[in-house]
Amino acid sequence: MEAIPRNLAILKSILSNFALLSGLHINDSKCLFVPVAIPDASLPGIAQVLQCAPKQMPVTYLGLPLTIRKPKKIHFKPLLDAFQRKLEGWQTKFLSLGGRLTLVKTVLTALPLHYMQVIKLPNWLVKQLDGMRRSFFWKGREKCLGGHCLVNWAKCCLPRKCGGLGILNLIIQNQALLMKWLWKLKLEPNSTWTSSVQLLYGTTDIAALSDETRVSLAFKDILSFKDFFIASTSCVGGSQQLAWKWTPIGLYSSASAYAILADPGLRSPYHTLLWKMKIPPKVKVFLWVALLDRVLTQHNLLLRNWPTISSCKCCSHGIIETTSHLFVQCEYAVQVWTLLQARFSLPLLTFLPDLHLFWLQNRALPGQSWDIVWAATTWAIWKERNRRIFTDKSLPSNLLMAEICAAIEAWLTSV
Known part of the structure; x- marks a missing residue:
């Protein structure tokens, strides 16, 4: 919201009335506001109206780092800590390769999915997460030498029908999850997401937007997948209704996008x-x-x-x-x-x-x-x-x- 006295007063009134009607209580000590491009001299006045303290970006919102700049390594520390806690809690010496494979696919691979839905993971982070998944699978510990890995990790991450173990490739899965925002842009014209893109960039036409457009870093990452997205969609019967080519019902799913992107075309005979x-x-x-x-x-x-x-x-x-x-x-x-x-x-x-x-x-x-x-x-x-x-x-x-x-x-x- 715009940081003007009238807007601040209205917001405070809405929250107070909601608290009175619901019987809840607002704990001001747990509240904060995040100023963006606001002079420091204005912060005391805003804090007095909202009765809470300011906090500079980056902040954590819904478990994710919220920042107006490119996320730094420190912002992904909670994810790496979560991996560490999982690895330390398992009795790896008593797990077979089959048991470790199950934990890699169902637990370790699931940890970064929340991040991957809105953030394009940097290469250094993917490399570090893959290193921990690979080391746990082959040796049951945080780190291992390359000689301990009987099969290279790229082969392990191939789909089973292509001769791999079916472990998710984090880069491809990240791409498949981010492309859903392009689908929402086309299929949900009344959503807050679509309205925000229209307000900020003047259009929701994916083809008209490009990496050179002055867009946010996060949206630029999403637009980097637009060529594959456009090639994978078509209009139904000459109408404006969009259909996804890789599912029978024509609706986008991250699983179908991953299946196409991760398939090298080779097939294992067994x-x-x-x-x-x-x-x-x-x-x-x-x-x-x-x-x-x-x-x-x-x-x-x-x-x-x-x-x-x-x-x-x-x-x-x-x-x-x-x-x-x-x-x-x-x-x-x-x-x-x-x-x-x-x-x-x-x-x-x-x-x-x-x-x-x-x-x-x-x-x-x-x-x-x-x-x-x-x-x-x-x-x-x-x-x-x-x-x-x-x-x-x-x-x-x-x-x-x-x-x-x-x-x-x-x-x-x-x-």
Whole structure:
């Protein structure tokens, strides 16, 4: 409001009358007013009328930093503190990769959404938030080295159908949330938002507004997405009614915008099969890493310059332990697969020299029963490999098969 005596008196009268009618009480000690471009000499008079103290920008409004200038790092400290509190409160040592993935997607990724609806997050902040999400997912702590991350973060943030984990990309999600203001500008002509844009800039035509227009920093960030927005909308039947191309009913949604912006066009050959399996989340994440050949076999450890032996611990031939060898070609693995083939009456298996080809090529006939047998066996072979390395103990193939059958039964009955 304009800081003139009449307006101040009217505002104070409205608040006082509301308090009398509702039976509430105004606590003046908790009230404040924020002067914008007002001389310091006028502040005592305003404070006397409103009976509250002045506070210079920036201030916190509805949990967000309110400022007439570009937000500084200190303004985002509450968000970083919220991340820190969450990370410190979790017993990360007892969480599997599947459990951490769930917390990353449902808790950590949700924390900045309130900010992202109205503010374009600066690159340094996105980098810091991604660093904390990445470190928690791979190592369960605030920071970790790049060598601890088995798969790069960009791959993890791809949609599942494109071979990723489906973790939200904060930059793209920020864009999708901010574009809703462009939609409101077109679809809600009587809203306060539209009236404010019309009053400030003389038009609500998105095409007529540009980054060069003398607009606020926040609105300039929103306008930076206008080309994609215009290309994604069309008029219905030659009328002025706007329709969003990426939803069946023609209404804008942040989810549909994100789905289009985050889709690189590539498709994973096994995304649907893997994530729909009725198996524990930690096994799904492990299989995802294994199918990308990123599990820490002896071969991959050597590539990372970690001191280790190169030969496979599950066989006696001294062959280097690669993903394909460990799960498909190792003599121990072949024994286990052969026993399971007889146990579940599977067709003759084709031992292709690649884990995902071995899985997909052999599922032609048995279908879903083969999927869960393949998942349980791959997981059991990995645990047996670790048992031999870290405890110097081993199970014969027939006992491992019994362990696999028990796991399959437990998974099926728990769903």
